[in-house]
Amino acid sequence: MDLTGKKVTLHDMCLRDGMHPKQHQITVDQMVTIAKAMDEAGIPLIEVTHGDGLGGASVNYGFPAASDEEYLTAVCKEMKNARVSALLLPGIGTVDHLKMAVDCGISTIRIATHCTEADVSEQHLTMAAKYDDLDTVGFLMMAHMIEAEELVTQLKMMEDFGANCVYITDSAGYMLPDHVTSRVALARAELRPETELGFHGHHNMALGIANSLAAVEAGANRIDGSLAGLGAGAGNTPLEIFIAVCDRMGVETGVDLFKAMDVAEDLIVPLMDDMVRVDRDSLTLGYAGVYSSFLLFAKRSAEKYGLSSRDILVELGRRRTVGGQEDMIEDLALDMAKARGGN
Amino acid sequence: MSKKVKAAIIGPGNIGTDLLVKAMRSAYIEPVWMVGVVPESPGLARASELGLKITADGVDGMLPTMQEDGVQICFDATSAYVHAENSRKVNQLGAVMIDLTPAAIGPFCVPTVNLAEAVSAQAMNVNMVTCGGQATIPMVAAVSRVQAVDYGEIVATVSSKSAGPGTRKNIDEFTRTTASGIEKVGGAKNGKAIIIINPAEPPLLMRDTIHCLTVDEPDQEAITKSIHEMITEVQKYVPGYTLKNGPVFDGKRVSIYMEVEGLGDFLPKYAGNLDIMTAAGLRTAEMYAEEILAGRFVPTAA
Numbered sequence: 001m002d003l004t005g006k007k008v009t010l011h012d013m014c015l016r017d018g019m020h021p022k023q024h025q026i027t028v029d030q031m032v033t034i035a036k037a038m039d040e041a042g043i044p045l046i047e048v049t050h051g052d053g054l055g056g057a058s059v060n061y062g063f064p065a066a067s068d069e070e071y072l073t074a075v076c077k078e079m080k081n082a083r084v085s086a087l088l089l090p091g092i093g094t095v096d097h098l099k100m101a102v103d104c105g106i107s108t109i110r111i112a113t114h115c116t117e118a119d120v121s122e123q124h125l126t127m128a129a130k131y132d133d134l135d136t137v138g139f140l141m142m143a144h145m146i147e148a149e150e151l152v153t154q155l156k157m158m159e160d161f162g163a164n165c166v167y168i169t170d171s172a173g174y175m176l177p178d179h180v181t182s183r184v185a186l187a188r189a190e191l192r193p194e195t196e197l198g199f200h201g202h203h204n205m206a207l208g209i210a211n212s213l214a215a216v217e218a219g220a221n222r223i224d225g226s227l228a229g230l231g232a233g234a235g236n237t238p239l240e241i242f243i244a245v246c247d248r249m250g251v252e253t254g255v256d257l258f259k260a261m262d263v264a265e266d267l268i269v270p271l272m273d274d275m276v277r278v279d280r281d282s283l284t285l286g287y288a289g290v291y292s293s294f295l296l297f298a299k300r301s302a303e304k305y306g307l308s309s310r311d312i313l314v315e316l317g318r319r320r321t322v323g324g325q326e327d328m329i330e331d332l333a334l335d336m337a338k339a340r341g342g343n
Numbered sequence: 344m345s346k347k348v349k350a351a352i353i354g355p356g357n358i359g360t361d362l363l364v365k366a367m368r369s370a371y372i373e374p375v376w377m378v379g380v381v382p383e384s385p386g387l388a389r390a391s392e393l394g395l396k397i398t399a400d401g402v403d404g405m406l407p408t409m410q411e412d413g414v415q416i417c418f419d420a421t422s423a424y425v426h427a428e429n430s431r432k433v434n435q436l437g438a439v440m441i442d443l444t445p446a447a448i449g450p451f452c453v454p455t456v457n458l459a460e461a462v463s464a465q466a467m468n469v470n471m472v473t474c475g476g477q478a479t480i481p482m483v484a485a486v487s488r489v490q491a492v493d494y495g496e497i498v499a500t501v502s503s504k505s506a507g508p509g510t511r512k513n514i515d516e517f518t519r520t521t522a523s524g525i526e527k528v529g530g531a532k533n534g535k536a537i538i539i540i541n542p543a544e545p546p547l548l549m550r551d552t553i554h555c556l557t558v559d560e561p562d563q564e565a566i567t568k569s570i571h572e573m574i575t576e577v578q579k580y581v582p583g584y585t586l587k588n589g590p591v592f593d594g595k596r597v598s599i600y601m602e603v604e605g606l607g608d609f610l611p612k613y614a615g616n617l618d619i620m621t622a623a624g625l626r627t628a629e630m631y632a633e634e635i636l637a638g639r640f641v642p643t644a645a
Contacts, residue, residue, distance in 0.1 A: 058496055058537065059496050059554040059556065059596060059598075060496060060498050060537060060552070060554065090515070091514055091517075091518065091537060091538040091540065092518075094515040094519065095515055096515075114540065116503060116542040117503065117511075117540050117542065119508075119511045119512070120511045120514045120540065122511070122512055123512065123513060123514065123515055124515075319543070320541070320543040321541070321543075322540075322541050322542070323539075324498075324537070324539045325498075325539055325541070327498040327500075327550075327552035327554075327600070328500070328550070330588075330591065330598065330600075331550075331552065331587060331600040334588040334589070334591070334600070
């Protein structure tokens with residue numbers, strides 16, 4: 001694989017996707033400290049939101065340590081070079097949240113929908129595109145669930161609504177490098193040349209790096225990852241490793257590798273409640289194609305109802321659940337406990 | 344056959360047509376007009392076959408003969424954007440408007456919770472909240488009538504095929520209107536609504552999760568009893584309204600897991616979300632009709 005001379009924009013997920021393993025309890029101070037260190041290391045774009053995006057504070061997904069407004073306000077004003085992004089899932093957050101985040105100083109808004117449902121993002125992308133300097137991104141989740149042609153149709157819809165960048169998102173960490181290559185290559189060929197293309201991976205099958213490289217080779221120029229991999233499931237593409245690989249392959253990231261390593265080791269790892277890694281449950285997410293943030297919910301329900309979290313996750317995959325259906329997990333666990341004859 | 348109140352349905356799409364099929368069975372409502380805007384609409388053709396007068400000129404096409412035709416109740420199954428204008432026009436000619444769009448210009452109405460109130464207030468426009476609201480607000484109310492609810496949150500999961508273009512284009516209306524209904528009708532101090540669209544095949548039945556956070560420790564026995572009673576009430580017009588699991592009590596959290604199967608009149612059974620809207624709309628109209636037939640209410644020009 002020859003990627004020499006390619007340029008990619010790296011986007012760190014610790015302070016948004018990393019909220020999942022932290023049960024949304026990262027404090028404002030921790031966010032500011034981490035974001036400043038990332039800025040210092042040259043990471044150009046940092047996502048800061050509740051794990052489930054703006055407006056995610058809920059019984060269903062968990063109440064965070066602080067509001068999106070508090071996190072965003074505190075982080076945005078401390079950034080020297082880095083820009084800050086926020087995520088929004090229509091159906092959870094609304095355009096009111098979008099306006100609030102813009103007022104807090106974000107430069108990028110990412111509107112996320114399930115891969116077949118891009119049309120629910122029209123309201124939000126259209127509004128975002130009206131802001132002059134707002135980087136407007138469409139983000140198609142669980143992209144492994146449909147074939148490349150259908151995925152591209154959905155990406156183009158987001159492009160038409162006003163996205164200047166669209167993402168192929170492997171929310172379940174299910175994709176193999178070939179899946180990434182075929183989807184990214186077709187998207188690159190079919191989208192407008194000026195539209196940026198991104199890839200967001202999860203490391204559930206330990207393919208975060210390989211898949212991100214495949215994405216870059218096929219034409220993606222934005223790559224999501226998180227330092228030390230802090231993210232849902234087995235985490236996101238471990239960013240400091242990806243930076244090291246990019247350095248070796250001659251891909252320009254603009255990030256200082258050693259500084260990035262230090263942030264990962266000195267700030268992110270100590271923050272982890274449990275080591276974020278590929279283990280039996282997170283591997284099951286990738287293997288069964290399950291939304292990564294279901295992990296802790298399945299573990300908790302398994303414990304509460306005396307079930308196997310792996311069984312719960314496999315069943316969630318079989319039922320083709322999509323992102324946001326966290327409420328399904330306790331319901332399913334109750335069904336499984338009933339079927340087993342207990343409780 | 345007893346006398347019925349004549350009604351018009353505005354919007355010959357899936358919702359309007361399903362409503363028509365249900366209304367044809369009603370003992371109180373006689374649908375006489377179907378109003379559309381597209382001449383070649385299959386919904387208009389179907390209504391015409393069933394003996395209704397039709398127009399493709401919108402509400403304006405019905406207005407000249409509306410009073411002559413005896414229309415006293417109108418259902419709006421179009422969109423929030425045109426609803427206010429439709430409502431103003433039919434109200435002027437003395438017909439009550441039952442709003443199935445998320446426009447919410449009139450008071451919210453959830454039949455099992457506050458229909459009697461809305462009818463006795465003789466409001467000329469009532470709003471049916473949203474599909475998610477109809478499916479979940481009765482449960483929030485079932486808890487809040489036992490004890491104070493600080494926070495009510497609902498998650499409505501609907502099949503991709505049952506989420507129409509109107510819902511998709513304006514999904515924020517769903518979350519805002521439903522959240523407001525959870526507070527105003529459900530009785531929760533603060534409300535939040537989440538909607539998830541799932542494209543699985545075969546399409547999944549509408550699922551609804553209701554989480555309430557009570558102010559004090561929940562009275563498990565009283566809440567459980569209240570929930571079961573409320574479900575029986577809703578089942579009178581939506582037989583497929585089913586408690587799947589719960590109530591689960593966890594500290595001050597009360598969680599209720601519901602499934603809604605539609606009657607399958609015109610819409611498929613999985614579209615319980617749409618069925619519960621048309622059923623609630625019709626139930627509301629019937630209650631108005633009873634008042635009108637009994638001479639207790641004479642709808643008059645607003």
